[in-house]
Amino acid sequence: MRLSLLFVCLFGVLSITGLQAQSTETVSPWHSFEKVEFKLNDIPARYIKPRKPLPGNPWVWRAHFPDWHVEMDSILLERGFHIAYINTNDQYGAPKAMMAWDDFYDYLVTKKGFAPKVALEGVSRGGLYVYAWAKRNPAKVSCIYAEAPVCDFKSWPGGKGNAKGDAKSWQQLLAVYGLTEEQALAYDDQPFDNLGGLAAYKVPILHVISLNDKVVPNEENTFKLVERYQRLGGPTTVYSMSRGEQRLDGHHFPIEHLNWWADFIQQNSYPVQKPLAHKPYVQVRNGLPNAYRAITEQKKATVAFLGGSITYNPGWRDKVSRYLQETFPQTEFTFIKAGIPSLGSLPHAFRVEQDVLSKGKIDLLFLEAAVNDRANGTDSLTQLRALEGIVRHARKNNPAVDVVLMEFADPDKSGDFRQGKKPAELLNHERVAAHYQLPSIDLAREVYDRIQARELSWEYDFKDLHPSPFGQEVYFQTIKYLLKASFQAAASVKPLATPAPLHRSNFERGRYVPIQEAKLGSGWKLVDNWKPADGASTRAGFVDRPMLEATGPGATLTLNFAGTAVGIALVSGPDAGEIEYRIDNGPYRKMDLYTQWSHQLHLPWYKLFAGDLSDRKHTLQLRIAPTKNPKSKGNACRIVYFLAN
Template identity: 80%
Template sequence: MRFFPILATFLCSFLSGVLLAQPGEKTALWHSFEKVEFKLNGIPARIIKPRKPLPGNPWVWRAHFPDWHVEMDSILLERGFHIAYINTNDLYGSPKAMMIWDDFYQHLVSEKGFASKVALEGVSRGGLYVYGWAKRNPAKVSCIYAEAPVCDFKSWPGGKGKSKGDAKSWQQLLEVYGFSEQQALAFTDNPMDHLEGLAAYKIPILHVISLTDKLVPSDENTFPLVERYQKLGGPTTVYAMSRGAQTLEGHHFPIEHPAWWADFITQHSVPVQKPLSSAAYVRIRGGLPNAYRVITEQKKATVAFLGGSITHNPGWRDKVSQFLQEKFPQTAFTFIKAGIPSLGSLPHSFRIEQDVLSHGKVDLLFVEAAVNDRTNETDSLTQLRALEGIVRHARKANPAVDVVLMEFADPDKFGDFRQGKKPVELANHERVAAHYQLPSIDLAREVYDRIAAGEFSWEYDFKDLHPSPFGQELYFQTMKDLLNTGFSLEEKPVKPLAGIPPLVGGSFDNGHYVSIKEASLQTGWKLIENWKPADGVGTRPGFVDRPMLEATTPGAALSLNFSGTAVGIALVSGPDAGEVEYRIDQGPYRKMDLQTQWSQQLHLPWYKLFASNLPDKKHVLQLRMAATKNPKSKGTACRIVYFLVN
């Protein structure tokens, strides 16, 4: 009997134009569809619901002007799409707007079950938003539809070219970005800039424009963007609207064939793709609460990146830095870029003092070594001693430092995965991370699994262990997920190192460089103050145009007095690298080949350990050039950059 009063109430509400809503929501009709209005973190937002959603809940995200040109949206609603909008008006696609967009996306995907890939719709200044967010999140975008989009704010509202611009909006934009006029004109991240990642993901874009648009001229906006995007391999379509009255100096025009553009969005959004979640490859453990506290309370933080060439090259590292600056705009960040090509965990453990810790207190440290540890054939025990040494050394310098261990991809590891084995390098990273409760990311497994799932290919998309723009974006997205989750944990007191027993004996937790000037030279060695190769073979920055000990003849000898548990050398291994003989404390001489598989093409930075796990006391290293050499070597040379001592 209670059914009829409830039904009557619903019908009265429906007929009055207001539907029943959840707490905090207001529901009304929008062109005969249900509109749900709510606030997310205090910001007005809305969802237009289809009468019958498509499987997987595909959706369109409108930027600005949500009630302008609704024909295409109405068609998509009829087909089963949701239409979403959050009010970031007058933020001009700024980093502040992008953080709000991140939260809105996460809310709709995680809480509402929307598809993980969204079609972006940008009208006019909405171009600043859709391209700004798509470039930061290409893996989350199915396609981009834009009407007369702003692709360079110097054109509009700046009015620095053919457009007369808008002085009031330009001033507003400068304030939102925190720019001076000069800084705005020098800005290099407009929608038309840095499209490499978006193009690598092959995100289709469609612009509908007017050729007579004087407010947002296509010559300054759509055409430069499209040309750049096409040259990068991005799929593009441009349609010039020419039928019907065009107003506002050609910027407002009727939309021809709205069903065509609805077809474009449908084609690239349905059926809904369900890519693997990066959460399966992230281990948060103790999280990053200490770094978060420093960032948010002290408003001053240092972030260091320690790794090989994948850290040295621009890409994910710069994207992480940009993300942190945008997420915490009130914080002054210092970024230490300590990536050196070819180096793995062993070199990192001895150079961390000079290359990272000497720059001051580090609050967040990213470490990667898994690729070069495999390539350089570093044995398992040495890997553990080095990785644990890095963590303990960093914690001695700052007990509250948060450390992230990263395991990058290379084809060699894929063979292990196919055999059901976990690569030794990854296992060692995880052992150290688990022992010290550090966050870690298994990017190698993520790449392998996504390839196996058919999401992309190594050959055409990822391309190399030095990732393509596609790979850099994939790495960054997973790191972004880790940062957002790790920052959300409550801060806990850091367990003192004294309370954490070492994972293995003899870790390199006091690894450091010893100057080559500390050596006692006997015969055949000379100190070259500014070494550079005479054979025209390439070098690496930091290992050329600098002091170096050099010997080129058999029998050349030196000695080094040192205190500690391990000793070795950082050298340059080129085409003429020979063999050395060494001994510790008058023990028997042992021989070591200094050639590498790359020495014929490069004077390569190379780190060799003579002894480890020695008694922690004073020792003497004796070193001499051998008369023998590798058959591939062109000489019997040794060039020492540093001595290594733990």
């Protein structure tokens, strides 16, 4: 059929994470190439086909004004690139537009075989779109080319600086974002904000501008973004166009050296890179049907994050929260941040009641402990009892709670992988997840495999078990993949009943016992508001609070408790000593409270005395030993809570 004739090609109905593609594609000529038009979720979209596609189908994604300055696009089409566009006009890069962009990307990559990395092209207000999407998806962007891009909507259309602005567009933007004027002026995610992840991926950007631009002044837009991006290590190029007629107060100008800019895109996009897929590292199992129903039907959901420092620190956790809010804008979310540095599965099992479940009905719980379980030397059986206990305890709070188990990366686990072994911590997470049919993510293996595939390096990209911005993006993108896959299947998944426990002695009744319940002997005192006198660092929640303290050998106390397990939560600092303890008048056992980190920090530390007692009343006796670790400066024991199950 001749190119000049309009024809229709049937390709059926698509469903990917809720995508609905129109059942027809309309093909028509476009500057001697073929333009394919269709609708995706009722949004007009299109792509231009090269006559001879390059291997891997590299592509350029235009934001807004798809038929403006098409000369460079034509060059790239001749070279074998596809040019794509989805009509989210008048949405100014708002979260609603980003959801449509995610769907468009998934469709073109999954169903049309486009390259996993795309070159973004933003003209004028298109800058709001390309940077909004790139910051959310840095691993999917090969480069950014922008012409006179808007990098701050307060500048345009707001007109709050030196730009003239556009009052009608400004009101439209406020409505799309759902912001008041005051909120818009305080908005903290402009294109030049939060560029750390994009810079960590070294995504190259190129801005072509006019120094005479009064509509989108460079001082408020390009120059501000470029300076920030460079300070973060992002590669940048700015070229000022000075030839030919410049119109619209310098905002419209001819593009010089078109081949240079086409080369920039081609060199950063081809040969096509094909990163490892997320799928092999994600086990969806029964998914998240309960959380999905709470989010979509009740329009109200509580999401909790329970873990150590990788959960406590900002990064993937905040990105997950934002993703949920943007994906389900009509839902009222409550997010509980329950990360405490240095703590693993054992502490989580005893603190989950106070730090998470006491705050109300939890709909979705993210749980991580694998890194600290290795660092803290938690034995395998205790890990299983603790992890299972957390799941069962959470389900007593809300039988419909969904739980995601996450296994983060550290160098020790990479060492196990090199030896062909799966780390015990990961095996335990997966055993619990499989028994309860919970989603899980093996991020430790994913990071290792991506290093082996030379997609990244631990030294320069990930940098630490507390991930760099690059590592935070790796974690977030895989978690987002799990959420999308789970939500896609949620409507057809039936919630499962809680099975019988793996271990009769799991810590599903783990709780804190107040220190005031202990009977103090000589040498112990209750400090109402403890703080260190030695200048060593502390952790929030374990300072400026009541604490039992003894600093001399021979000090004794007694605790009556009921249950199958008993232990203490303490702070272990430079003067941490050794203790002796016994249960029900049995033989005394000795325990060293000093850790490898105690010389610099009063570290939150959890010690279990017994985990498989008969389920009845017991008596714990504890005393300060006359001996101490050679590295310790004293014999101190400072108890924050007693633990019981």
